[in-house]
Amino acid sequence: SLVTAGDPMSKYITKQKVGSGASGTVIEAMDTTTGKSVAIKKMDLDNQPKKELIITEIEVMKSRHQENIVNYIESYLVNKELWVVMEYLDGGALTDVVTETVLSEAQIAGICKRCLRALSFLHKHDIIHRDIKSDNVLLGMNGEVKLTDFGFCAQVTPEKDKRNTMVGTPYWMAPEVVSSRKQYSYKVDIWSLGIMIIEMLDGEPPYLNETPLKALFLIAANGKPQLKEVDNVSQMLKEFLDLCLEVDVDKRASADQLLDHPFLELDDGLVTLKQNIIAARGVLKNQHQQS
Structure with a gap:
């Protein structure tokens, strides 16, 4: 219920890996419709000990918008990976x-x-x-x-x-x-x-x-x-x-x-x-x- 339908690979061109953490890797990508950079957090759902934490993260980001909180854009299910698309900060x-x-x-x-x-x-x-x-x-x-x-x-x-x-x-x-x-x-x-x-x-x-x-x-x-x-x-x-x-x-x-x-x-x-x-x-x- 949280994810967007469709194929993110037709919308985003991946550029480079910009970070990694306990829950997955973060890559910089370009939105082909706007030409703007976005950050995509890719998480292998099979390797998540606490899947509810991911749900929490998406729900919080989706429902709360403030200028000092990273903006959530959308998310996709790609095979067994969850892709969370967010605003990209270049610093x-x-x-x-x-x-x-x-x-x-x-x-x-x-x-x-x-x-x-x-x-x-x-x-x-x-x-x-x-x-x-x-x-x-x-x-x-x-x-x-x-x-x-x-x-x-x-x-x-x-x-x-x-x-x-x-x-x-x-x-x-x-x-x-x-x-x-x-x-x-x-x-x-x-x-x-x-x-x-x-x-x-x-x-x-x-x-x-x-x-x-x-x-x-x-x-x-x-x-x-x-x-x-x-x-x-x-x-x-x-x-x-x-x-x-x-x-x-x-x-x-x-x-x-x-x-x-x-x-x-x-x-x-x-x-x-x-x-x-x-x-x-x-x-x-x-x-x-x-x-």
């Missing part, structure tokens, strides 16, 4: 930019503002993303920032406004998710955003060199993690980060509260983000050639 994931370049506080403010607008929208529609991290933030060459990968999304109903299943990626998980049987709600996304800010400052999330199990233990034991490069960070950004990484959920800020924080006024429209994307690609290309 790739934020991960390469945070690992290979240094972001200014104005750029961090701009990225946070756009992610928070998406989170505010999702939370108002009773949806928790549950997997906020740099890999799931896509960039455009003109300063666009959009959330993607809604496979772990949870719909929260008034009857069940808290969840207690452990999902997501360990290093970005909030303490209340890690702690066994503790219930959690929307603010897990805010904690994960805080960890993503640490990625933008330190180049990686805390405990990345530890095994996932050890990382979960450290998150539960230590609470708020520490920045490595703390001396180079403004007081305003530290305060903003503290509001995201507040262990007490009741004191942790909401998306709307953070959108009013003065730190976000540093946002300069992300006019310089293109330079970081190009620089990161250059570094990665050199590494690839040397290996």
Whole structure:
């Protein structure tokens, strides 16, 4: 019931692979009717341990449109593969930019503002993303920032406004998710955003060199993690980060509260983000050639 009838190969010309993840590969393709690029996520249904996650992802993307969320176009069943056609962002994931370049506080403010607008929208529609991290933030060459990968999304109903299943990626998980049987709600996304800010400052999330199990233990034991490069960070950004990484959920800020924080006024429209994307690609290309 979710897919479009017809043959996608008559409509889309595939160009190149642009990414891969646990659920499948992502390729860039051209829509022959418009000449525009699209991203097609191809998933082998036989190799999906939790098919319901795919259904969740399509349903969320299909029904929710906001400028900082990747637009869903359509999906097809091709033999035993599900093809999900989405808007294509030519800057790739934020991960390469945070690992290979240094972001200014104005750029961090701009990225946070756009992610928070998406989170505010999702939370108002009773949806928790549950997997906020740099890999799931896509960039455009003109300063666009959009959330993607809604496979772990949870719909929260008034009857069940808290969840207690452990999902997501360990290093970005909030303490209340890690702690066994503790219930959690929307603010897990805010904690994960805080960890993503640490990625933008330190180049990686805390405990990345530890095994996932050890990382979960450290998150539960230590609470708020520490920045490595703390001396180079403004007081305003530290305060903003503290509001995201507040262990007490009741004191942790909401998306709307953070959108009013003065730190976000540093946002300069992300006019310089293109330079970081190009620089990161250059570094990665050199590494690839040397290996």
